[in-house]
Amino acid sequence: VEALVAARAVGDPGGRVVVFSPRPLDEGGPVAGAAVADAVIGSLGGDLVEVALDRGVIAAADLGHRMAARIDTGAATVIGTADAAARAQDDWRVLTACWQSGVARRALQLGVQYAKDRHQFGVPIGSFQTIQHRLADLHTAIDGAHLLALEAAWAVDAGDPRRPWLAAAAHAWCGEQAEAAAAWSLHVHGGYGFMVEYAIHLFVKRAKASRVALGRPTDELAELARRRFGAGPTSTAPRGPAPPVAAADDGLDFRLGPDTEAFQGEVRAFIAQHVTTEMVERAHTTGTMHDWDLHKALADRGYLSAGWPTEVGGQGRSALEVTALQQELYAAGAPVDGMGIATMVAATLMLLGNEWQKTEVLPRLLAGEALPCLGYSEPDAGSDVAAVVTRAVRDGDEWVIDGQKMFTTMAHEAAYVLLLTRTNLDKPKHKGLTMFLVPMDTPGVSVTPVHTLGGERTNITWYDGVRVPDRCRVGDTDAGWAVMHAALVYERNGANWGEPHHLLEAVAGELVGQGQLDDPVVAATLGRHAAGDEVGRLLLYRTAWLAAEGGLPLVEGSMAKLFETEWFTAMAADLFDLFGPAATLPRGEAGTVLGGLVEHAYRHSTVTTIYGGSSEVQRGIIAERGLSLPRAR
C-alpha cells in the first residue's frame, strides 16, 4: 500500500522501492517499509518531500512486522505542495481500507472454515448459534467494509465531492472490522489459534498494527466527523481540481443514476407538499403511524404500486426507485406504516387473488380507500410463525375462524385482515396453513389496543366464531405459507435507513451549531455513526440494485435489515448520551432535544430489531445461507 501510494503521488519509481509515510515525517517515528525502501515520501514542514535512504537499515521489531525504520530527514527534497501531501494521505486511507477489508474477509473465511471442520460434542462447532451469529454479524459488517472501500476508491477516481470523508470513513470502518474479524476468528479457533502454525495469529497482529498506523482510531473518527459535518478546509468540498472522472464502462458507479435521482426529487417535492408537521405530531400523539390524507395522496400518485409492472397497473419503477421512495418517506418521519402493509397485501392479491379479491378489494386498496392489516403473530407463534393455532374450519361454502392474534398493527383503521390460520392438523406445521382476507366488520372480530414502549399503537385481535365465505380464502387451502411469502418478490427492500439517517443528520446539525465538534467525544461519536450510516446505506442499496438486476437477494436483504436495525439501536443510545439529562425529555416538554426526536428514537429504535424478522432470525439466514454453516442446534 505504501509503495502504491508513493507511485500515485510521484509516478513510476523506475525500479526503486519508494514508500509513503502516512504520518508526517516531522513526528520522527518509524516509517513502515523504510527498512526495505530506497526512498520515503511524506509530509515535512507542510510540504511533500522525498528522502533518499541507504539500504541496510535494520527494521524495528513491531507487532505488524511492517519493516519499519526511523529515517533521517536532513537531506529531504521538496517534491510537492501540502495539498499533494494531503491527497497522498487520503490515497493511503483508501488503499489501506481496501487492504483491511481483504484482511477482514480472509480472517473471517479462516474462522468459518474452522467452524465447519472442527467438531465438539459430536457436532461441528459452526452449528452452535453463538458462533454462527457472531460470524453472521462480521460477514455483514465486512460486506459493508468491502462496499465502503470500493465506494471511497470510486469517489477518489470520479472526483466525487464526498471523497474526503468517504476516505476517512472507509479507513476507520475497515480497520475496525479487520481487527474484529481477526480477534473473533482467533476465538473460534480455540487453543489452536494461538499456535503459530495456524495463520490466524498473523491476521490478529497485522490488523491491529494497521489500525493505528495513522494514529489513534478515535482521532480518525473525529477527523471523519469534521470532514462530514464541519465546514473547515477538510470538509466535503473537493480540494483543488478534481481528478478525471472514472471511465463510464469500468463497471463501478456508486451513483443512484439519473432516473432514480430524478424520481427522488419528485418524491421530495411530494413530501414537501403533503407531509406536514401537524400530521407527524398527530401520529406521535395517537401512536397510529398512518394518516388517511397522506395515504390517499400516495395512492393518487400511484406510489402504492410504484414497483409493479405497468401491465398490472404499476409504474414499473426499479427496485432502486422504490427504495428511494421508501427512504425519503422514512427520513421525513412520514406516518407510512399503513402504506407498507397495503403495498404488501395488494401485491399478494395481485399475484394470487381470486375474482372478488381482484375486482372488489384490490382497487379499494390501491385507491387508498381501504387499509389491510396483517394477522400473523399469535401469543405462542412469533418468530416461529408457522406454529399459529388460529383455526379455520370449512363448513359448506363457508369457513369458521376462531383464535387470537397479537400485534395486529393498524387493525383499528383497517377494513381487512390478512389472516394466517391452521386448516389441517395432520400435515407438518408449514403445510397445514391457509390464508384468508377477512373483512374487519365481520361479526365475531374484535380489536383491543396495545400501547408500546416506542409509542406505536398496535392491537390484539380476536376471532370468535367468525364466518366468512370461501371467496375470502387467498390461494389454495393449506398453501398459506407460500401465500405469506409471495409478495416478497416486491418487498425485499424494506430496511429503514432513512429514519436513522435523519436522526444522525439532525443531531450532528444541532451539535455542530453549538460548536461541539471540537469536543473529542462528540466528534468521535459522530464520526463512528457517520461511517455506520454510510455502511447501512450501501447494504440497503446493494439489495435494491441486486433486485433491480433481476436477482432475489435474500441474504443481502437480511444483512441490510440486521445491520440497519442494530445500528439504529446502538446509535440512538449513543446520541442520547451526548445530550445528558436533557435527552430524557419527551416531545412537548420545555427544553427537549430536537423536539423530543432523540428521546423517541431511543424508545423506538429497539423494536425494529424484533419485527419484520428479529435479528436472531436474520443472523440464522446469513449464517446458514450466506456462510453455508451447518443448521443451528
Ligand SMILES: Cc1cc2nc3c(=O)[nH]c(=O)nc-3n(C[C@H](O)[C@H](O)[C@H](O)COP(=O)(O)OP(=O)(O)OC[C@H]3O[C@@H](n4cnc5c(N)ncnc54)[C@H](O)[C@@H]3O)c2cc1C
Ligand atoms: C410494534 C410491533 C408491531 C408489530 N406488528 C405486527 C403486525 O402488524 N402483524 C403481525 O403479525 N405481527 C406484528 N408484530 C409481531 C412481530 O412480528 C413479532 O414480535 C416478532 O415476529 C417476534 O415474535 P415474538 O414477539 O413472539 O418474539 P419471540 O419469537 O418469542 O422471540 C423472543 C426472543 O427470542 C429470540 N428468538 C426467537 N427464535 C429464535 C431462534 N430460533 N434463535 C435465536 N433466538 C430466537 C428472538 O429474536 C427474540 O429476541 C409486531 C410487533 C411489534 C412489537
